[in-house]
Amino acid sequence: MARSKSDPSSNSAPDKGAAHLTTLRGQIDKLDLHILELVNKRASVAAQIGKVKADQGGDVFSAAREEEVLTNVLKAHEGPLSTVTVKAIFRELISGSRAIQKQQKIAYLGPEYSYSHLAAIQRFGEAAIYNRTANIAAVFEELIRKHADFGVVPLENSTDGRVVDTLEMFMRFPDQVKICSEIRLRVRHHLLANCAQAEVRRVYSKEQALSQCRNWLSKNLPNATFHPVSSTADAARLVQTEPNVAAVASREAAVRYNLGILAENIADSPFNETRFAVIGATDSTKTGADKTALMFQISHTPGSLADVLTAFKQNKINLTWIESFPFREAKGEYVFFVDFDGHRDDTRVKKVLAVLEDMCESVTVLGSFPLARADGE
Numbered sequence: 001m002a003r004s005k006s007d008p009s010s011n012s013a014p015d016k017g018a019a020h021l022t023t024l025r026g027q028i029d030k031l032d033l034h035i036l037e038l039v040n041k042r043a044s045v046a047a048q049i050g051k052v053k054a055d056q057g058g059d060v061f062s063a064a065r066e067e068e069v070l071t072n073v074l075k076a077h078e079g080p081l082s083t084v085t086v087k088a089i090f091r092e093l094i095s096g097s098r099a100i101q102k103q104q105k106i107a108y109l110g111p112e113y114s115y116s117h118l119a120a121i122q123r124f125g126e127a128a129i130y131n132r133t134a135n136i137a138a139v140f141e142e143l144i145r146k147h148a149d150f151g152v153v154p155l156e157n158s159t160d161g162r163v164v165d166t167l168e169m170f171m172r173f174p175d176q177v178k179i180c181s182e183i184r185l186r187v188r189h190h191l192l193a194n195c196a197q198a199e200v201r202r203v204y205s206k207e208q209a210l211s212q213c214r215n216w217l218s219k220n221l222p223n224a225t226f227h228p229v230s231s232t233a234d235a236a237r238l239v240q241t242e243p244n245v246a247a248v249a250s251r252e253a254a255v256r257y258n259l260g261i262l263a264e265n266i267a268d269s270p271f272n273e274t275r276f277a278v279i280g281a282t283d284s285t286k287t288g289a290d291k292t293a294l295m296f297q298i299s300h301t302p303g304s305l306a307d308v309l310t311a312f313k314q315n316k317i318n319l320t321w322i323e324s325f326p327f328r329e330a331k332g333e334y335v336f337f338v339d340f341d342g343h344r345d346d347t348r349v350k351k352v353l354a355v356l357e358d359m360c361e362s363v364t365v366l367g368s369f370p371l372a373r374a375d376g377e
């Protein structure tokens with residue numbers, strides 16, 4: 001159809017707009033090529049670093065150096081991109097740089113898209129190889145047999161507390177694995193299904209996830225029954241196979257199993273976070289903002305725990321976590337797990353460790369590692 005003079009599409013404003021868009025897109029095309037050149041230059045330098053490490057026998061993954069890289073970048077960052085976006089970009093740049101040196105194999109508690117898998121991807125990015133295992137013990141075993149370079153295991157959840165299976169494995173292999181990094185993952189549970197909410201009769205999820213959403217589920221699905229399964233991702237898989245069922249699982253599980261999200265963020269507590277440990281053959285070098293994880297066993301006598309805690313107090317060391325765990329080999333005795341601020345190379349940490357060596361029946365430094373940022377920070 002021919003355009004008349006009164007046709008608004010014929011006036012010059014849209015033409016100008018279109019021309020402006022072409023100019024701006026031209027700028028983006030140029031910038032993209034420049035970015036591409038720079039990221040590949042960065043990767044070439046990382047490859048050279050890899051050669052130096054191969055000659056000197058250094059590890060490909062350095063949690064301390066990666067923290068330094070991220071701190072430098074975030075300090076300089078002024079927007080307009082969000083911090084989350086910048087972190088995601090650098091996570092993948094670093095992931096690719098590691099893979100150029102040597103592709104890292106990461107063992108995690110499966111199945112795919114479990115929260116352990118999401119935590120592992122948050123730490124190691126898309127360029128790593130991920131090996132899922134059926135249980136937490138197998139993550140440790142994969143590492144000890146050198147089938148994996150690193151393992152990712154859950155330590156504690158803000159709602160459910162400690163993860164017993166992980167602590168038990170540290171007790172079983174006290175000297176064979178070290179914590180080299182920690183990951184804080186915000187756990188966001190969603191209700192996933194391929195039917196309407198009113199049609200849901202059964203809800204599957206991991207026991208802990210069902211318990212973390214208990215109030216929401218009973219209020220919003222009064223006619224449904226709740227069934228614990230081995231993982232949230234497995235629950236999502238089951239939804240594909242049965243009618244009128246839903247799963248409590250992650251957004252990523254919804255994408256993987258092609259399910260709709262009926263309700264978002266259904267956990268009863270708005271803050272739900274799981275802390276994971278990255279385990280490897282060695283721990284991390286000092287960054288200046290570090291934590292140390294320790295496991296110790298004390299005699300079953302009055303005041304022995306108080307004496308240990310006093311040693312921390314006297315050296316002005318802040319404890320960030322403490323858990324007691326029954327020691328299987330001696331009835332009534334306990335093993336304690338503590339996390340505290342500082343690196344094992346710090347003078348005051350060395351002092352407290354020396355005191356503990358004298359006081360305790362056994363002391364194992366599980367590792368020093370950079371303080372994790374909160375998910376999204």
Ligand SMILES: C=C(O[C@@H]1C=C(C(=O)O)C=C[C@H]1O)C(=O)O
Nearest residue numbers: 046049060061062065066094097
């Ligand atoms: C390049 C290095 O190797 C790895 C990759 C890093 C990066 O891409 O910046 C940083 C630390 C290492 O995990 C390095 O050690 O500097």
